[in-house]
Every structure is written in C-alpha cells, then in structure tokens.
Amino acid sequence: MSNEASYKDKKVITIGIVRELTGLSERQIRYYEERKLIFPERTPGGSRKYSFADIELLMDIAEKIEDGVQTFEIRQEMMKDKKKAEQAKLRKKMIQGQLNAQFGIRKA
Amino acid sequence: MSNEASYKDKKVITIGIVRELTGLSERQIRYYEERKLIFPERTPGGSRKYSFADIELLMDIAEKIEDGVQTFEIRQEMMKDKKKAEQAKLRKKMIQGQLNAQFGIRKA
DNA sequence: ACAACGATGTAAGAAAACCTAACATAATTT
DNA sequence: AAATTATGTTAGGTTTTCTTACATCGTTGT
Numbered sequence: 001m002s003n004e005a006s007y008k009d010k011k012v013i014t015i016g017i018v019r020e021l022t023g024l025s026e027r028q029i030r031y032y033e034e035r036k037l038i039f040p041e042r043t044p045g046g047s048r049k050y051s052f053a054d055i056e057l058l059m060d061i062a063e064k065i066e067d068g069v070q071t072f073e074i075r076q077e078m079m080k081d082k083k084k085a086e087q088a089k090l091r092k093k094m095i096q097g098q099l100n101a102q103f104g105i106r107k108a
Numbered sequence: 109m110s111n112e113a114s115y116k117d118k119k120v121i122t123i124g125i126v127r128e129l130t131g132l133s134e135r136q137i138r139y140y141e142e143r144k145l146i147f148p149e150r151t152p153g154g155s156r157k158y159s160f161a162d163i164e165l166l167m168d169i170a171e172k173i174e175d176g177v178q179t180f181e182i183r184q185e186m187m188k189d190k191k192k193a194e195q196a197k198l199r200k201k202m203i204q205g206q207l208n209a210q211f212g213i214r215k216a
Numbered sequence: 217a218c219a220a221c222g223a224t225g226t227a228a229g230a231a232a233a234c235c236t237a238a239c240a241t242a243a244t245t246t
Numbered sequence: 247a248a249a250t251t252a253t254g255t256t257a258g259g260t261t262t263t264c265t266t267a268c269a270t271c272g273t274t275g276t
Contacts, residue, residue, distance in 0.1 A: 035222095049125070122233075133253075
C-alpha cells in the first residue's frame, strides 16, 4: 500500500535555489508564504526549505499573478481544490472499507 | 523519446541538508568528493549542490566504509559499474538502430 | 478624489550556513 | 618506521538567509 515520502514532496531546497528555478525574487517567494499560499519547513536555524512540489506550485501562482489574479483569490481556489481532494480521498477510503467488509482478509 | 531531468537527479540540495539526510558529517561528505566518489555542482557563490541520487550514493558509500572498504576501492567499483552501464546503453542503441533500419519510419 | 490595500523593490544589520586551509590523530598499509 | 587513510577540529572569511522597515505604484473601496 505504498506511501513513500517521495522526492517530489521532501522539503530540502533553500530559497536561493528556488529563486533560480522559478525566476521569482526572494521577496515574492516570502510574500506568497505570508499570504498563505505556500508552507515551507524550516531548518533548526530558521532557514526555509521547499520541495519540488512547492516549486511547481510557485510557478502556477506566478502565472496566475501575471494574469491579474490576486493572492487572496488564489488562496480561495486552493482551499476549494484541497477540499475536493480530501473528499475524493474519503470516498475512496469508504469504498475500500466496503470491499474489505465483503471480501477482505480475515484473521486465521 | 522522453528524457526528463527528473527530481532525483537535479542538484538542488545544500550540504547541511545532506548531512541531516545521511547522518554523515560535512567533513566526510567533502572528503568523499575529494576522493572522487561524488560530484556536486556549485552555486555561483561556490556552495555545493547535491541531488537525491547523490544522497543515495552517499549512503551506499557510508555503508561500504563501515564494512572496511576503502574509498579507493569504492571508486574502482564505481568505475566498473559505470563502464558496464555505458556498454549496456550502447548495445541498446545499436539494437534500436537495427530495428529502425528494418522497420523504421521513412520520410514521405 | 482619497484612503486603504496589494504586490514588489530595496536597504540595514544580524545570524546561519558554507567555504578553504591547516593541523591533529588513530588506525591501517606499505 | 614512514606513509596513507579517514575523520575531527579550529580559524577566518565569504555567501546565504533572516526579519523589519520604509518606499513605490497600481488597484480597489467609499
């Protein structure tokens, strides 16, 4: 039932590299965090750490900003998407439960 | 014919994070570079950048060192492996060439 | 029209992270 | 015994990152 914390989601990239990879300024990257669009982790010393997924998200954000969408709206979209994803996951889990009840492996 | 520079091979991780992820000291990590077991890239300012693949390699190296293998021997093994991999790639390419010659798409 | 907000730049000072070079050491190898 | 290997440690310097504050300019709300 595999659920590896894959390369894509591991928070290991510092802000300078993110700047290079996205073309955004550090100011922008930190600002989008302030607006709760992105959530880096921190080193013990307080430096931000991002994942590849974060980088992709930042590039999506940048595109929307260029299209005149405000951080506020982007955040709303994101919350909607998150909710939908969670519900999908829940449905899947429920179906899984049904299947297990009917056909699941039982203890010997 | 797909050749994504995947997350795994992108050099984006600084040495401090590598230290955390591998449990090795920075001294060790730099030393293995000196012994030509690993080849980080650099930022413009000179800081080392590693990939996830590098991290896995470092953990393999660490294991061998614990088993008493010397960096020198590890390096030899690695060169052998690399050579074998290259030859396999070459064979594959040649077969591909054969196939193309026989059945390949021709210009209209 | 004007005040508030949104997005970004820039500057300052401090702290964290990283660099190289050098010396030390204990355990092998030669 | 001398050289080499692997690693720790220290020192001084440079790069990277952090937060806070102020500035600007365009957009939004009243």
